[in-house]
Amino acid sequence: MYILALFGNLLIILTVSTDSHLHTPMYFFLSNLYMVDIGFISTTVPRVIVDIKSHCPVISYVGCLTQMSLLIIFGCMDCMLLAVMAYDRFVAICHPLYYQAIMNPSRCAFLLLGCFFLSLVELLLHYGAVLNFSNCGDYIEISNFFCDPSEILKLSCFDTVTNSIVRYCVGALFGLLPISGIIFSYFKIVSSIMRSSSSSGKHKTFSTCGSHLSIVCLFYGTALGEYFSSSLSHSPRSNAVASIMYSAVTPMLNPFIYSLRNKDIKTALRNILSRVF
Template sequence: MYILALFGNLLIILTVSSDSHLHTPMYFFLSNLSMIDIGYISTTVPRVIVDIQTHCPVISYVGCLTQMSLIIIFACMDDMLLSVMAYDRFVAICHPLYYQVIMNPSSCGVLLLGSFLLSLVNLLLHYVAVLSFSNCEDIFEISNFFCGPSELFKLACFDTFTTNIVRYCAGALFGLLPISGIIFSYFKIVSSIMRSSSSSNGKWKTFSTCGSHLSIVCLFYGTALGMYFSSSLSLSPKTNAVASVMYTVVTPMLNPFIYSLRNKDIKTALRKILSRTF
């Protein structure tokens, strides 16, 4: 699964960078999403492979904080980029005449940089609570295969009021706001399509350009909610591990295949690359 995820996401990046027809905002954000997925899955899976081979699932305090930091940054950037891609589809469908003006290269760079800075803010919010664990016991047992923030919050040895405030603030800022933006964008898209005078076939073709993005949004938030509830409801470690695998491994692996299988531009560019190669 790890090799498939690396291969699929690298293929998306190579395809977008090598075909000039794909040098558009939509595919710019898609290639960055693929790079983030590579970083996200590489934060957890190689460590799991080492633990399985060495039969020593032990991680240092600094290593645990580093892994948690990378997970938060990559997951938050994934979340933000999905919202930015929804906004891109909204502008392309609802304001096509202004698309090139609104989604110019500078705006795309600012949106990408803003996503990264918001991810750093999310990380700092988590550090407020997690860094206090240094005053606790020397040894912790984490009921998962990686140092996720939800697992670390359970190990708090002080008043959990601070950790709850951090969790709710981070969830509202970096969970509810992005999904609200996605829902609002697609509400406007559907309203614009329904008001258009084109035929039903033309309306379906217009909306089908959003199919790949919608599939990834459903996969990302579906697995994220599964991991969140399995962790919050204190279900069995096996259930929690399965939900975590779906979120941290399966989603990055399936994203490039969803885009390549459902997107005509990607498939055309892939055929060109294969024809040049062979």
């Protein structure tokens, strides 16, 4: 899965960067989404591979916090970039005459920096909830294959109800913010499509948005599954399975879903392969 994820994401990034027809805001954000996916899966899976080979699944306290930090940053960046991509589709479909003016290079760079800034804010808020506790003993066990904040809070010797409430509120805030933007954008898109009398235009619009909606459903579906599994289930096995779906399977499938449903990507890939072979 890790090799497929690296290959698929890097291939789409290479395709977008080498084909001038794909130098548009939509593919700019798509390339950054796939770079984030590479970082997301590289935060957990290589460590698991090392643990399997060494038969010693031990991580230091600093290493655990570093892994947790990268997971939060890349996870939040994924959410925010999906919302920005929905906004890009909203502008392209509902305001096509002003698209180039609204989604200019400086605006795209500002939106990307805004995604990164919000990710850092979520990380700091999570740190405030997770770091304020004392663990029991020198060696403690996490019933997961990476350092999830909810698992770390379970290791405390003291009551962490307040910290857990803060963590879930922060997660809900930064989860609902992008999903609200996505829902609003697609509500406007669907309203605009329904007012159109052209059946070919409707089909083209649905085809354009279908790939993005597939990625949104896959990402949020597995993320919510992992979230509720860690909150409601006390089974380490079910928690681990949900976490694998969220942190490994989703980054692997994203580029293949998008490339199989997108004519521009498939055409650019054929051009690259024809030049190579």
